[in-house]
Amino acid sequence: MIRKSIEELHKDLINKKTTSEDLVKESIKSCHDIQDSTNSFVTIIDEAECCEVTDELLSGIPFGVKDIFSTKDVLSTGSSNTLNNYVPFFDATCVSNLKKRGAVMVAKTVLDELGMGGTGTTGHTGVVHNPWDLERQTAGSSAGSAASVAAGCYPFALGSDTGDSVRKPAAYCGIVGYKPTYGMISRYGMFQFASSLDTVGVLSRSVVDAAIAVDGMKGIDPNDMTSWDSSNIHLYESLSKKVKGKKLFYIKEMCDIENYKNPSDEFKMHLENFKETIKKCESLGMSVEGINFGKELLDAVYPTYMVIYGAEASSNMANLTGISFGPRGKGSTPEEIIKDHRTRGFSPLIKRRFVIGSFVLQKENQEKFFLNAKRSRRLIVNRMNELFKEYDAMIGPVSSGPAKYLDEKKNNTPKENTVIEEILQIGNFGGFPSITIPNGFINNLPVGVNITGRVREDVDVLNIAYALEDAMDYRNQIAGGVK
Amino acid sequence: MAYKAVIGLEFHCEMKSHTKVFSNAINGYSKLSNQYVRPLDMAFPGTLPVVNKTCVRKAIEMAMILNCKIPEYMEFDRKHYFYPDLPKGYQITQFFNPVGVNGRIEIDVNGTKKEILIHDIHLEEDAASLDHYYDTSNIDYNRAGVPLLELVTEPCMYSSDEALAFLEHVKSIYQYTDISDCDTKKGEIRADVNVSIMDEDASEFGTKVEVKNVNSFDAIRQTIEYEIKRQSKLKDEGRYDEVIQETRRWDEESCTTIHMRSKADAIDYKYFTEPNIPKYKITKELLLDIRKNIPMLSHERREKYINEYNLSLYDANVLVKSKKISDYFEECIALGSDAKEACNWITTRVLGELNKSEENTIDNFFITPSMLSELIKLIKDKKITNNQGKEVFAYMLEEKLSPKEIVKKYSMEVIEDNDLINSLVDEVISENEKAITDYKNGRTNMLDYMVGQVMKKSKGKANPVSVKNLLLEKIK
Structure with missing residues (x-):
């Protein structure tokens, strides 16, 4: 039952074929069922209470929440030892908006520590396994949310997306990952990682x-000055498969196989599969053109991202001192206490990123690194906006193939794949709405395609994805690999 | 030897507002710790700053008064350092684009005009306060996020007198614009004082020493004077190389400055623009609206008092020194009191009372402008004498009654017929020989008894005070 879509579940609830109570119980049970194999959850909320069913589509529907969101009275760790005992006394705005509509939070999901990292392997409760193949990564950072949705624990889970943290795990887990326009959903209560890039996603x-x-989460929030009024946008009601005449582009430098020296078989199949998806788009009446984005700009994407997110993260996470919350460090002076808390609390990856962040913000380095990164970010966004004058959206394959192995030794990702691995960060640079949907299988593992469109034109992006999804056969698929 | 001292000031002042500058906690003073705290003030994960528009307006207003250049956009920056009083690990301030730069303002230094150059003024948030005990410290987040205006001058002052005159001037502006009360007792002001000395004919500044967190005008004066003396002495002794670019602090107990850190230990604050606050356009309309609403400042009121009310410069200065006193005065005038009369009462009696105790303030002073105006009117209408007026004033404070109630209670309305009272007094004296003898032998209450007798005979119409005086005169 719980594996059905929201619309179907709502119908069943209204027709009393099931109750919210049963749904919540079933959802919690399926969370427990996959916890041993996938390690998706920091907390499964066994005492979650069902909710009254109303005309609201989300009423009575269980959902999962990435542990990067503040949830009232429920442990919220950010998958970090610096917050391993933190129980907030307030809900993130997006969570409280869903609760107001009657949706029921049943689990808090594992992420790469504080959202930083893209493997699903750095959370303080351990590695998350891909339900399609437990030896594979889910990607991250919204690892547990992606794994649990793919495994059918509930129809949706919250994620956060700073570089591709919703859209890449979606591809690896064969599901949909949607990052709306920056500011459409309030960030209040989502632990800050890189504020200018952070976006709530699903x-x-x-x-x-x-x-x-x-629809259930968005809206202007007096607690987030970067949120905006989207009350005239109704995503669900606006869904339409009428996409005839839409113009899409893809980046040739990235998608043409001849640009790669030694592509793996998987990568070749992935790009072939993408070509198939383009044909599907064309059969729907859309045009798809390859464009040259500019190699210099493409090569700048990842370093730009690294510098900006390192800088903002090192600053945003300066509140993690163990003084007002989180486990108190040992020491006889405030400095020692803070140092101890941070030294023991953060994983080595985070510490390295903080070093980068601090380095690029130092007085003597700001101009060369941080300010240049902001400039190249602007140039990249300008290029996108220029393209968006002619095209409605960008389409591209996600990553260079299906999910990578957890055992890094088995992976072979050449440096020349960096652009395609990191390209989704452009969506965060410009705050563009961006969605990943599954578009096939390679060696029995799902792969995904991404569509990114103009700021605040989320409806357009969703409709392209909606029509394309309909032309393919991967909607509502559930991972088979779970015990 | 006397050297030329060069002084620059960084003057921090807590602003008045309903809520804090980036959170909706109350911005208020409380003796109890942690009364006014919202999640952002303790930097709980996921909290975001929301700018208080009133504070932005006030900051722009101050920048205007200081004739600063105001930027096109309002922006904020983060200043990073780790300390338990700074829950976010950074302070939100304005570093790259302050609300006002390159200002200038004319002040009066003991009768001489002087122009002070303003480097910049910016809006920022205060840190939490730390209460230190024997082996522990408590963090009080009441102050975390309280709006602060920091005003930075150029090194353009040459004596403690100039520095203090400037600070008094700024304080007066803050009070008149209702930006801040500048209440030292509540810790609302703090200054970083930069002092260097140089030979009179030198063209280059000497080595700058910064003294941080000096928190009263007195201490600022002492700091400047101490530093000039300390640096001069070293220069006199040929040890000027011992004056290093450093940060010191003022020590109240020893009345000296003490080394905190040298320039080499200076912190890199790693400033960058606060990404959670979208830049906010300062429109021409907003500027116009703010300019229109700048209230009359102290020096403008002073001119008015001298020119329109014919008050002396001295009296005008006394009245405008505090905005609340000046407001009190203007309210009396609005209620019809004569300006000179009101001024006399306020500068002598009212301020006299207020000066008796630190607890007395014009806000909690019992006699309101309308009561004082009533009293002035009673005298003007010759209902009571000038001397009686002073008594009424004293009784009002003692008994918490209005002037008319006091006059009635003590039947102070003068009986014009002095002969009648005279004869009544004589009558009572002749009827009470024993009482007089007793009084002379030390039974002082006999006097009150006889006053009572006279009052009885006058059916309460006599002025008991004058009766008492008359009696005393006659029996001594």
């Missing part, structure tokens, strides 16, 4: 469910 098994969930 993982689901269909475009419709993603639209319903974001």
